[in-house]
Amino acid sequence: xxxxxxxxxxxxxxxxxxxxxxxxxxxxxxxxxxxxxxxxxxxxxxxxxxxxxxxxxxxxxxxxxxxxxxxxxxxxxxxxxxxxxxxxxxxxxxxxxxxxxxxxxxxxxxxxxxxxxxxxxxxxxxxxxxxxxxxxxxxxxxxxxxxxxxxxxxxxxxxxxxxxxxxxxxxxxxxxxxxxxxxxxxxxxxxxxxxxxxxxxxxxxxxxxxxxxxxxxxxxxxxxxxxxxxxxxxxxxxxxxxxxxxxxxxxxxxxxxxxxxxxxxxxxxxxxxxxxxxxxxxxxxxxxxxxxxxxxxxxx
Amino acid sequence: xxxxxxxxxxxxxxxxxxxxxxxxxxxxxxxxxxxxxxxxxxxxxxxxxxxxxxxxxxxxxxxxxxxxxxxxxxxxxxxxxxxxxxxxxxxxxxxxxxxxxxxxxxxxxxxxxxxxxxxxxxxxxxxxxxxxxxxxxxxxxxxxxxxxxxxxxxxxxxxxxxxxxxxxxxxxxxxxxxxxxxxxxxxxxxxxxxxxxxxxxxxxxxxxxxxxxxxxxxxxxxxxxxxxxxxxxxxxxxxxxxxxxxxxxxxxxxxxxxxxxxxxxxxxxxxxxxxxxxxxxxxxxxxxxxxxxxxxxxxxxxxxxxxxxxxxxxxxxxxxxxxxxxxxxx
Numbered sequence: 001x002x003x004x005x006x007x008x009x010x011x012x013x014x015x016x017x018x019x020x021x022x023x024x025x026x027x028x029x030x031x032x033x034x035x036x037x038x039x040x041x042x043x044x045x046x047x048x049x050x051x052x053x054x055x056x057x058x059x060x061x062x063x064x065x066x067x068x069x070x071x072x073x074x075x076x077x078x079x080x081x082x083x084x085x086x087x088x089x090x091x092x093x094x095x096x097x098x099x100x101x102x103x104x105x106x107x108x109x110x111x112x113x114x115x116x117x118x119x120x121x122x123x124x125x126x127x128x129x130x131x132x133x134x135x136x137x138x139x140x141x142x143x144x145x146x147x148x149x150x151x152x153x154x155x156x157x158x159x160x161x162x163x164x165x166x167x168x169x170x171x172x173x174x175x176x177x178x179x180x181x182x183x184x185x186x187x188x189x190x191x192x193x194x195x196x197x198x199x200x201x202x203x204x205x206x207x208x209x210x211x212x213x214x215x216x217x218x219x220x221x222x223x224x225x226x227x228x229x230x231x232x233x234x235x236x237x238x239x240x241x242x243x244x245x246x247x248x249x250x251x252x253x254x255x256x257x258x259x260x261x262x263x264x265x266x267x268x269x270x271x272x273x274x275x276x277x278x279x280x281x282x283x284x285x286x287x288x289x290x291x292x293x294x295x296x297x298x299x300x
Numbered sequence: 301x302x303x304x305x306x307x308x309x310x311x312x313x314x315x316x317x318x319x320x321x322x323x324x325x326x327x328x329x330x331x332x333x334x335x336x337x338x339x340x341x342x343x344x345x346x347x348x349x350x351x352x353x354x355x356x357x358x359x360x361x362x363x364x365x366x367x368x369x370x371x372x373x374x375x376x377x378x379x380x381x382x383x384x385x386x387x388x389x390x391x392x393x394x395x396x397x398x399x400x401x402x403x404x405x406x407x408x409x410x411x412x413x414x415x416x417x418x419x420x421x422x423x424x425x426x427x428x429x430x431x432x433x434x435x436x437x438x439x440x441x442x443x444x445x446x447x448x449x450x451x452x453x454x455x456x457x458x459x460x461x462x463x464x465x466x467x468x469x470x471x472x473x474x475x476x477x478x479x480x481x482x483x484x485x486x487x488x489x490x491x492x493x494x495x496x497x498x499x500x501x502x503x504x505x506x507x508x509x510x511x512x513x514x515x516x517x518x519x520x521x522x523x524x525x526x527x528x529x530x531x532x533x534x535x536x537x538x539x540x541x542x543x544x545x546x547x548x549x550x551x552x553x554x555x556x557x558x559x560x561x562x563x564x565x566x567x568x569x570x571x572x573x574x575x576x577x578x579x580x581x582x583x584x585x586x587x588x589x590x591x592x593x594x595x596x597x598x599x600x601x602x603x604x605x606x607x608x609x610x611x612x613x614x615x616x617x618x619x620x621x622x623x624x625x626x627x628x629x630x
Contacts, residue, residue, distance in 0.1 A: 035427060090595055097602030100356070104555045105598040107548050111591035119584050232434075232544065239431050274442035277435030281420070284432060288423045 002142030007265045008258065009139075013149045013218075015257020016156040020211035021234030022241070022249040023163060024204030030180040030244035031200050033099060037106040038086060040231015041113035042079050042205045046212025047222040048121055049078035051128055060129030068131045072155070075213045076206040083205025087198050117224030128220035152214045159210055160250060163203070167246060176200060180244070233260075233276045240283055242293025251291060255279070310473055318466035330465075334533050336573045337468040338526050343553035343569040344475045344562060345522030350551065351560035352479075352488065353515040354495030355421060356430040359437030360523050361546035363410045365539070366440060367524020369450050371406030372459045372531040375399070380460050392464070399462035399532055403471070406528040407521040413440075414520025418513035437547055444539045455538035456531075463532035471529060475522050479562045482518075491515055495560070552594060558604030563611035568604070 021043055028036045053074035054060060057067050090109050094102045135147045167173040178186040179196045187193050215230075216222050237256040241248025256276055263275040283291065322330055342364065349357045379398035386394045417436050421429050445453050482488040490511050493501035502508050531537050553572050557564030575593070579586040 029427075033427075035430075090599070093599040094602055097598075098559075100350075100555055100559065101598045101602035101604075104552055105595055107552065108591045108594035108598065112588060112595065115587035115591060119588055228544075232438075236431065236435065239428065243427065268446075270446045271442060274439050277438045280435050281432055281439075284424060284428055285420060288425075288428060290428075 003265070005141060005143045007261050009143060009145055009149070011258030011261035012254060013152050013257070014261055015254035016153055017211050017215055017253075018230070018234045018237045018256050019250040019253025020156050020159065020207045020214075021230060022238040022253045023160070023246065024208045025235050025238040026241070026243055026246060026249040027176075027200050027204050029238070031176065031197055032091070032095070032102075034091065034102050034106060035235065036204075037103070037231070038109040038113055039204065039208055040227035040234065041110050041117070042082060042086075042227070043208040043212040043231060044117060044222070044224060044227030045082055045113065046075045046079045046209030047128065047216040047226065048117070048126075049209065050075040050213035050216055051126060051222065054129050054131050060131060063131050063133050065132075068151075071131055072210060072213050075209045079205040079209030079212075080202040083201040084198055087201040092194070114224055114228070121224055123224065125221040125223040128216040128222050130220070132217060146218075148217045151217065155210060155214060159207060163207070163246070166203070172196070172199060229273065236276050236280045239290055240280055242290030245290070245292045248290060248292035314466045314469055314473070317469070318464055321465050332573065332577055334463070334465065334468050336570050337472050338529050338533070339550070339553065339569040339573045340472050340566050341475050341522055341526040341529070342550045343557065343565040344479050345519045345526065346550050347554050347557075347560065347562065347565045348479060348482070348522075349515050349519040350554050351558075351565070352483070352491040352495065353512060355512055355515060356426065357417075357433040357516070357519070358430050358544075358547050358551060359417065359433035359435070360519075360550045361542040361544070362433075362437030362440040363413055363520040363523035364527035364530070364546070365444060365542035366413045366527065367406035367410040368527030368531040368537055368542070369444060369456065370409040370524070371402035371528030372456055372537055373450060374402040374405045375460055375462065375532065376458070379462075383460075395460070395462045396464075396467065399467055399528075402462075402532070403525050403528040407524040410524025410527065411517045411521040414516040414518075415513060417520070418516030421509070421512045421516070434544065434547070437542075437544060441539050441542055444542075451537070453539065455536060457536045459531050459535045459537065461532060461535045463529045468529050468533065471522075471525055475525075476562060476566070483562070487511070487514070492560070556594075556597060556604055558606040558608055560608045561604065561606040561610055564604055564606035567606070567611070
């Protein structure tokens with residue numbers, strides 16, 4: 001039993017990272033109907049920006065909560081900027097073309113970030129400094145949790161609440177929802193659709209950056225291709241929850257993280273990468289629009 | 301008689317090139333030539349699904365992997381002993397027949413997988429279907445990684461090198477001819493109708509489910525054949541050759557060439573196979589330039605190089621005549 005609870009704790013931690021990345025996928029999809037394949041690579045960039053910020057602040061010599069927070073914010077700011085640049089330079093010009101050419105553009109951006117990363121950061125893994133000293137905390141019943149895991153949970157929860165607040169309670173959030181329903185109608189209501197789309201990319205990229213830094217705290221080896229698999233799985237998580245649906249992305253991410261950790265723990269680590277997709281296919285066969293997606297009637 | 305002339309000339313030309321080419325080109329160029337051929341088969345086969353039918357599949361590498369491993373195992377277990385037991389049959393013929401059998405076996409198994417993947421298209425549309433095909437491709441790769449009998453992560457070495465120029469470009473000719481004939485047939489029209497408007501197609505009496513599954517089965521069959529050729533050319537297989545990136549490469553060929561354009565797929569397959577090779581001199585920058593070109597091409601020509609049009613001799617001569625006329629007028 002205690003082993004199961006331990007796996008559950010690890011699964012939820014891992015799942016909340018997937019959820020953070022999945023949120024970016026789902027928001028961009030909700031607004032543009034675009035699978036932003038470069039999103040996993042923005043997550044990778046987040047980890048690297050965090051690394052540079054930590055080096056610049058000397059955070060590894062003097063680990064403190066403040067410097068950790070600064071590293072996180074710096075990575076988020078950097079990736080927010082990257083998100084804006086990607087959207088303006090690559091996606092905006094193809095917005096009116098077919099969805100497939102937009103998708104190929106996204107793939108091109110993804111390849112560009114990966115190979116640009118190899119070129120600039122070098123192909124070998126870099127070591128992310130310990131900006132927070134690792135400690136194990138006993139939860140009782142044989143279950144332990146590291147302070148880094150707690151940090152992951154707290155930060156992702158805080159970010160999700162912040163996102164929910166932005167989307168549901170602010171003017172810009174209202175505009176985002178309007179744009180996701182109908183671009184033309186939103187534009188007629190005086191919403192600057194372009195700005196809202198850029199804003200969405202920025203928010204999504206910042207969430208991915210946060211995920212990148214949080215993961216790097218726990219698994220300190222980072223490399224330019226580290227975003228491919230988590231990116232793919234976070235996308236699957238978004239689809240699982242019903243793509244375009246924000247709570248769905250969170251639930252999908254958690255389901256995915258827990259399932260993965262359980263498979264590693266109880267079946268075989270070899271099937272770690274397959275479970276995500278098996279789960280996906282099974283769920284989609286039962287609920288073709290994901291767990292929380294609405295089946296939209298086709299207009300003829 | 302005229303009907304037979306085309307195929308006859310093609311076969312004779314392939315046989316002649318098969319004998320001449322390996323002797324006059326250097327091994328590096330020859331290898332690229334063969335990979336171009338295999339990529340053409342892949343691109344045209346994916347075009348049947350993505351371009352003709354409008355069903356977005358991003359798991360093509362999975363079908364290729366099924367075909368590659370199935371045909372390689374077929375040859376290793378059955379084909380090679382068979383070739384050894386055929387006395388008096390000239391080796392190129394015996395090996396060719398063994399390869400043909402292996403390719404058909406690999407293709408059929410891949411087609412079976414295509415049928416399995418095509419079935420959910422009963423319920424799933426658009427991006428959801430796409431993600432299922434992606435999932436399928438990944439599951440296949442993880443399965444291969446974990447089946448010890450086919451080499452798992454070590455890869456599968458020692459596959460006899462049966463795939464000669466004749467067979468690779470024979471497959472290229474076959475898939476192009478099939479796609480051409482399909483495009484002008486009733487079945488092809490049904491596929492186009494589904495791509496353009498599924499609801500309208502259905503209301504006109506097109507059995508959309510059957511045709512969507514058919515497209516998947518056909519596309520998967522030729523992807524399997526391409527995989528088999530790949531296996532019998534490189535004589536070594538590794539699961540890492542069939543990742544998501546490979547599927548993406550093939551999609552890039554189809555979209556770059558123009559959805560539904562066969563000649564477009566062929567040209568794009570050639571360009572996208574040669575491009576990384578030509579950029580080899582700039583080493584680290586190679587993939588950066590490749591991805592930048594992909595983005596720029598999509599921004600400047602979102603419909604692909606040829607759009608939905610086909611390149612044909614009459615079209616080319618018309619173009620030249622128009623050019624000449626314009627020059628004459630000037």
